[in-house]
Amino acid sequence: MMFGLIILAIAAYYMFNSSKDGGSCCRNYQAQEYTSLDILNDRYARGEINREEYLERKQELSVQKQSISIKKG
DSSP, X not given: OHHHHHHHHHHXXXXXXXXXXXXXXXXXXXXXXXOHHHHHHHHHHHTSSOHHHHHHHHHHHHHHHHHHHHHHO
16 A cells, blocks of 8 residues: 555656656747737738738838847947
8 A cells, every 4th residue: 555655656756847847748849939020920911900001010120120230230
């Protein structure tokens, strides 16, 4: 009886311990980060914004990106 509880405790420890560091099922998972351009493209594809608004916002994003890279350099 005591041996069974020890085995159960060890198994539970390894199950919960492996889930803290991502577990075996999720070790290769990489969180996907979306850029503002990705979000804009998705909104246009879903029809939430029209072509004119899409092009205006895309232009604004490219101008912002250029000004940020100039400030860094």
